[in-house]
Amino acid sequence: MKIVVLLSAGRHRVSGQPAPVPVELQALRLAVELGGEVTVLHAGPELGALADALGHGVGRLIHRVIADGDDPLPSLMAALTDNPPDLILAGRSGQGGEDAGLLPYSLARALGRPILADAAGLSAGPEAGTLAVEQALPRGARRRVVLRLPAIVTVHPAAPAPLPFAFAAMRRGVIESAPGISAPQAVEVEERPYRPRPKLIAKAAAGASAAERLKAATQAAGGGGTLLVDPSPEEAARAILAHLAALGLRRDG
CATH class of the missing domain: 3.40.50.620 (HUPs)
Structure with missing residues (x-):
């Protein structure tokens, strides 16, 4: 080969x-x-x-x-x-x-x-x-x-x-x-003025109240997961194993 x-x-x-x-x-x-x-x-x-x-x-x-x-x-x-x-x-x-x-x-x-x-x-x-x-x-x-x-x-x-x-x-x-073969590289650059784009409202808040829709439009979406502050080794290990099981990378039992 x-x-x-x-x-x-x-x-x-x-x-x-x-x-x-x-x-x-x-x-x-x-x-x-x-x-x-x-x-x-x-x-x-x-x-x-x-x-x-x-x-x-x-x-x-x-x-x-x-x-x-x-x-x-x-x-x-x-x-x-x-x-x-x-x-x-x-x-x-x-x-x-x-x-x-x-x-x-x-x-x-x-x-x-x-x-x-x-x-x-x-x-x-x-x-x-x-x-x-x-x-x-x-x-x-x-x-x-x-x-x-x-x-x-x-x-x-x-x-x-x-x-x-x-x-x-x-x-x-x-x-x-x-x-080698001489071939100048063509670089195409397009400049556009900066224009702020509006934030999209989450679909889940479409039928919610005005306060909930405002919160969805102004609050950043969370990354999910669990935050552990100074956990014990056993608690941290359980959290890691649960996260791997949720991702489908580990089977319990």
């Missing part, structure tokens, strides 16, 4: 220095543990700290050199079309730049491939040419999905942590640099 992991130019959340995006390194671990031929692909002006990805279990990194501000999509498409992989992995979004998270979806549309979001685990599918994906859902839930290859999968931060960094492995890695 040929697997390509996409890397973006990220920055550290605290220092702001160039650094690999953690969720993309998690995607790299899923690719390595899945097995097969794993390659890392990046389109940007320079690699910088992204070369550290070679120390996390992959031996080949392809760099398509483009100018700062160019759209990386055409260069990525050209690299993926020359040697089409079975699986393309990407992070949920970048970190430190214009992180809209739309690139994997634009790439899937351009390549005509299906895309599945928020993978927390990958394994071989029940049939040849398929992939079993453990998809992360809200509130800690999981769902198993079987996806037919070739496809694109984005990785959720709930995936296993990146593999340990090995400096010797990074020195052994191979970096292949080649010119």
Whole structure:
């Protein structure tokens, strides 16, 4: 199986220095543990700290050199079309730049491939040419999905942590640099004057009295749940178990 992991130019959340995006390194671990031929692909002006990805279990990194501000999509498409992989992995979004998270979806549309979001685990599918994906859902839930290859999968931060960094492995890695496709990125910005929007009255207060309708219009909706102030360990444990049972994540008895 040929697997390509996409890397973006990220920055550290605290220092702001160039650094690999953690969720993309998690995607790299899923690719390595899945097995097969794993390659890392990046389109940007320079690699910088992204070369550290070679120390996390992959031996080949392809760099398509483009100018700062160019759209990386055409260069990525050209690299993926020359040697089409079975699986393309990407992070949920970048970190430190214009992180809209739309690139994997634009790439899937351009390549005509299906895309599945928020993978927390990958394994071989029940049939040849398929992939079993453990998809992360809200509130800690999981769902198993079987996806037919070739496809694109984005990785959720709930995936296993990146593999340990090995400096010797990074020195052994191979970096292949080649010119990319110059495509200035068109940014459309629309400015509108600020206009305060009226608050919507809750439907439950539609048939209520005037005082209740006024309260529904002016009072913020509560988040629900139970507030415990300095509870005992036993009381806190009972509240947590009851909350998990209400969410359907635990069965009593």
